[in-house]
Amino acid sequence: MNLKELRKSKGLSQEQASQICDVPLRTYKRIENNPIYLDSLKYKHCFDCIKSCSSKHKLIKNKDNIVVVGAGYVGLSIAVLLANNTNVTLVDINKEKVSLLNKKISPIKDKLIEKSLKEDKLNLTVDTPNNNYYKNADYVFLALPTDLDESTGLFNTNALDGVIKDIRSVNKGCVIIIKSTVGIGYTESFKDKNIIFCPEFLREGNALYDSMNPSRIIIGLTKLTPKIKHISAILTSNTLNSPSIIYMSPSEAESVKLFSNTYLAMRVSFFNEVDSYLLSKGLSSKKVIEGIGLDQRIGSHYNNPSFGYGGYCLPKDTEVLSNIIGGIHNSDLITSISKSNKSRKEYLAEEIISHVKSITQKDIKDIVISVYSYLSKSGSDNSRHAALIDVVNILKNKGINVIEYNGESIEFFYKKSDLILSNRFQDVPKELIDKVYTRDIFFSN
Ligand SMILES: NC(=O)c1ccc[n+]([C@@H]2O[C@H](COP(=O)([O-])OP(=O)(O)OC[C@H]3O[C@@H](n4cnc5c(N)ncnc54)[C@H](O)[C@@H]3O)[C@@H](O)[C@H]2O)c1
Structure with missing residues (x-):
């Protein structure tokens, strides 16, 4: 065939x-x-x-009333996905986002979300939060921020706590599905069998694609009732693949999420440490990493060196897991990942300075290093917690003049820069490429 x-x-x-x-x-x-x-x-x-892929991409009309709270990367992609065959109300406190979405404009860069909002017949209402929406809901998905609380070293769950309280004040029976990343034990602390945890694994920039092709669906529950079992049908009725569906306790599901992201952070840090060593010895990282990856147990994926892991999730999730298990268990590896990431940025800042000095022969005070874009990965529009931001701050603290692209002509920007930093080649116009400093060694065009 x-x-x-x-x-x-x-x-x-x-x-x-x-x-x-x-x-x-x-x-x-x-x-x-x-x-x-x-x-x-x-x-x-x-x-x-x-x-x-599962045979026939059938969309069976679903009669459930679904509310999604939080129109960020996670909430917007779930809402758009489910609104193909279900009535979905998406609520967010950010009025600007609500207004954009009501004009069918995506507040985030994501090719499939932008296309779906414009072209698909979605049963989607977008509004600011209102208890009436919660009152009539069968299922409420929570995709709210859980930032790192610097004072406790754990997640700040204030937004989740407040919304769960609001929902339960008007609707005791709906199923609340927590999609936000939370600490181990958070979901069970509510002692409510209708609050479940369903970790999200999507990548920014590919959010809807990943929701349509999930690597797995994990459902963390305390009691498997028909209403809760139905969630797997809701989640898979729009997927293009046939993901494994795994039921486990909420604390186990929370562990899957945190240990998965920590593994990713560890893998990034591992190849970055390989790269730092080889760079310091004048050896080829590309050849060595290719050689390492050909062992099938290691593989040639997710091994491209970078300025460090960054973004919204990996830094905070790794930090929180390290704080949860550090000191309680023998966790020397996990608790050292954040430290390795910090050392990588410090090492690269030194490396950048010696590199720029050697190519320009200029004194530190006369060097101009620039940043065209802070994006950590191609395809995303998000630079929150990008590793490059930290590298730039270290350079500035060492007295280097670092400037940012401000919309001027590319030619002028090129001329005034001695070196242009970018985590990935793909994020810079080709006219700037020969001044770019990156560790993107597996870039191919
Ligand atoms: N971004 C990712 O790639 C990703 C992947 C997996 C898991 N997660 C987790 O999912 C959660 C959400 O992440 P995100 O990237 O979508 O966040 P985001 O910051 O992009 O979006 C969160 C949205 O919630 C809204 N909000 C805040 N408080 C609210 C409230 N009380 N009521 C209604 N809306 C409110 C904000 O205005 C914002 O639009 C986090 O816990 C994150 O760790 C994120």
Whole structure:
């Protein structure tokens, strides 16, 4: 069976197939018309992706009344996903976001969310919070911020606590699904069998794509009632793949989330430490990391060095887990990850200074280092807690003049910069590339 026959047997359109394979529609069409592309490493995965996707992408109309609280990366993607076949009300205290969404404009950069808001017939109401919405809800998804509380070293759950109180004051029976990342034991502390924890694993920039193709669905519950079991049907009625659904206790589900993100942070830190060592010895990180990755137990993925892990989730989740288990258990590895990330940024700042001095022969006070974009990863529009911000602060503290791109002409920006910092090559215009300093060693165009 060729790719086209396989896709048709699954009842998928070419557009859905391109989303499942994560390739642009034009590329997908080319692959389907010319199977020789399937031999290339870049597109080899397409056949297996279509083969493993659940047959027929059916949207069964769902009669549940769903409320999603928080229109950020997590809440917006769940709301858009579910609103294809269910009545969804999305509420957020940020009036600007509500107003944009009511004009079908996405407040975040995400190709599929932008497209879906414009083109799909969504049953989606967007508003500021109101107890009437909670009163009539069958299921309420909570996608609220849980920032690091610096004073306790744990998550600040004030937004969650307040909204759960509001919901229960008007609706005792609806199921509350916590999607926000919380500490181990948070969900069970409510002693309410209708509050469950369902961790979210999406990536910013690909939020809706990841919600349509979840790696797994984890449901943390204390009692499996029919109403709670129905959540798996709600969550999978719009997915394009067939994710494993795993039931466990809320504390176990909270552990899955925190240990997963901490593993990712550890992997980033590991390859960054490899890179720091090789860089200091004048050896090729690219060759060594390629050599390491060919062991199938390690693999050649998620191994590209960077300025450090950053973003909204990895730093805070790693820090909180380290604070939860540090001191109680033998956790030397986990508690050292944040330290390794900090050392990486300090090491790179020194490395950048010696590099720029050697290429310009200038005195520190005359050097101009610039930043075109603080984005940590391509595809995202978010630079919150980007590692580059910390690197820049270290450079500034060492007396380096660091400037930021302010919309001027690219030519002028190029001329006045001695070196341009970017976590990834892809985030800078090609006219600037030869002055870019990055550790993006696996960049290919
Ligand atoms: N961003 C990610 O990639 C990601 C991935 C997995 C899990 N998470 C977790 O999911 C949670 C949400 O993350 P996010 O990135 O979507 O956050 P976000 O900051 O993008 O969005 C949160 C939204 O909640 C709104 N809000 C705050 N208080 C509110 C209240 N009382 N009532 C209604 N709305 C309120 C804010 O205005 C904001 O729009 C966090 O716990 C995060 O750790 C995030």
